[in-house]
Amino acid sequence: MTPAPIAVALDAPDLETAAHWASLVTPHVTTVKVGLELYLRYGPDVIASVRGASGVRVFLDLKLHDIPNTVAGAARAVARLKPAILTVHATGGPAMIRAAVEAMPNTQIAAVTLLTSLSEADLEQVGVSGPPEDAVRRLSALAVAAGAQALVCSPREVAAVRAEVGPGITLITPGVRPAGAASQDQARVATPEQALADGADLLVIGRPITGSADPGATAAGIAAALRRVSAATGRGA
Numbered sequence: 001m002t003p004a005p006i007a008v009a010l011d012a013p014d015l016e017t018a019a020h021w022a023s024l025v026t027p028h029v030t031t032v033k034v035g036l037e038l039y040l041r042y043g044p045d046v047i048a049s050v051r052g053a054s055g056v057r058v059f060l061d062l063k064l065h066d067i068p069n070t071v072a073g074a075a076r077a078v079a080r081l082k083p084a085i086l087t088v089h090a091t092g093g094p095a096m097i098r099a100a101v102e103a104m105p106n107t108q109i110a111a112v113t114l115l116t117s118l119s120e121a122d123l124e125q126v127g128v129s130g131p132p133e134d135a136v137r138r139l140s141a142l143a144v145a146a147g148a149q150a151l152v153c154s155p156r157e158v159a160a161v162r163a164e165v166g167p168g169i170t171l172i173t174p175g176v177r178p179a180g181a182a183s184q185d186q187a188r189v190a191t192p193e194q195a196l197a198d199g200a201d202l203l204v205i206g207r208p209i210t211g212s213a214d215p216g217a218t219a220a221g222i223a224a225a226l227r228r229v230s231a232a233t234g235r236g237a
């Protein structure tokens, strides 16, 4: 069975747990994601540990956000780890995004538009007013013009982003919750099936898989649901 276009967020407090989750889900998904919790605790070695023998694609989610010179240096520092994807914040602006792209020619730089944990009211508080979709579209166009090959947005905006940037850009959606699952600290969410049907190329899913009693079986179940969407729509998986 072809693995599904899912990046499992390995947000674990220790390396053994993260590596165990990775081994359970890798038969079913294309990618695992290492974020700030693991990277800040264990450093660069964490990448080899979760990649393991399977050689699964590793998405390094550091969400870099600084002046262009500092981001270029940080990107050069992690380039040797050969992650498939590295995140930067789109609000860092075009020069910062371009600095990351130029520093990591062998990694897809993914620009995070507006965090999926922010509601419309939260966005208003930080000065982003109006429908989130408008700002997400604007940041997406800016990031792609600066050389980003991938974008991170909520599944609620993915169709609008696809219309904005066309087919060649990888669209990554966290904020994914199977029907009936708690949204936890995520605000702009949709189901895996909806995210894929609306144009997502890679679904980031963490706690609904890693917090379940059997992460391997849960990942397999979501992968099967995505295959049914693909069969019906011709999209993904």
Ligand SMILES: O=C(O)c1cc(=O)[nH]c(=O)n1[C@@H]1O[C@H](COP(=O)(O)O)[C@@H](O)[C@H]1O
Pocket (backbone or CB within 6 Å): 009, 011, 035, 061, 063, 087, 112, 114, 115, 116, 117, 152, 153, 174, 175, 176, 184, 186, 204, 205, 206, 207, 208
């Ligand atoms: O860049 C990300 O991956 C990301 C961007 C975003 O806007 N929202 C978001 O939740 N994420 C990450 O996606 C994962 C979502 O995890 P769950 O909420 O447990 O499914 C976490 O590791 C977040 O750090």
